[in-house]
Amino acid sequence: NAGVTQTPKFRVLKTGQSMTLLCAQDMNHEYMYWYRQDPGMGLRLIHYSVGEGTTAKGEVPDGYNVSRLKKQNFLLGLESAAPSQTSVYFCASGPDIYEQFFGPGTRLTVL
Amino acid sequence: AQSVAQPEDQVNVAEGNPLTVKCTYSVSGNPYLFWYVQYPNRGLQFLLKYITGDNLVKGSYGFEAEFNKSQTSFHLKKPSALVSDSALYFCAVRDMYGFNKFYFGSGTKLNVKP
Numbered sequence: 001n002a003g004v005t006q007t008p009k010f011r012v013l014k015t016g017q018s019m020t021l022l023c024a025q026d027m028n029h030e031y032m033y034w035y036r037q038d039p040g041m042g043l044r045l046i047h048y049s050v051g052e053g054t055t056a057k058g059e060v061p062d063g064y065n066v067s068r069l070k071k072q073n074f075l076l077g078l079e080s081a082a083p084s085q086t087s088v089y090f091c092a093s094g095p096d097i098y099e100q101f102f103g104p105g106t107r108l109t110v111l
Numbered sequence: 112a113q114s115v116a117q118p119e120d121q122v123n124v125a126e127g128n129p130l131t132v133k134c135t136y137s138v139s140g141n142p143y144l145f146w147y148v149q150y151p152n153r154g155l156q157f158l159l160k161y162i163t164g165d166n167l168v169k170g171s172y173g174f175e176a177e178f179n180k181s182q183t184s185f186h187l188k189k190p191s192a193l194v195s196d197s198a199l200y201f202c203a204v205r206d207m208y209g210f211n212k213f214y215f216g217s218g219t220k221l222n223v224k225p
Contacts (some may be wrong), residue, residue, distance in 0.1 A: 042217040044215070102156070
């Protein structure tokens, strides 16, 4: 099992550009999450999903959209990137509400 | 509002000595508490969790944590630190009404010196 994988690992964008981050899991988990990690702030939940076809807002959803068309994939989109979205993005999945398995992260820089 | 506080940005300990990484929380309702570890350029790895039951929870790599409801704390402990324990540690909480939302602390960097 590959676990949770994230694509790409690194990306540099210019302000106003758009991009999509892909998270894939092969553990048949229902729950999936997108977080951002900023220095001194821990992880903050952006959006989450409790199953295929469902999404919900987390703590910091503004500027991001998500989709979960297939159970194994959770996509995070930035429609118009801003420098404030420079961060490390982590995806996680879990079989229930108690556990989360994290991907390796995507380092995004917005110039 | 739900929140987690890790009051120490950094903890330094000598190899072989006991270690404690502190965490306090604030939730509405009963808390579900977690500890994760992050090594450089890696994602978070699960260490242990408290859902209900015994206040002392044992987890991976010899770590344990003590839930204290009256002090709203969930401190991470290990009797004898290893240099390889050096990493960033995160406490997280989810309340029973949390609608699948986890709240993470800001992290504590643990340095274990030989």
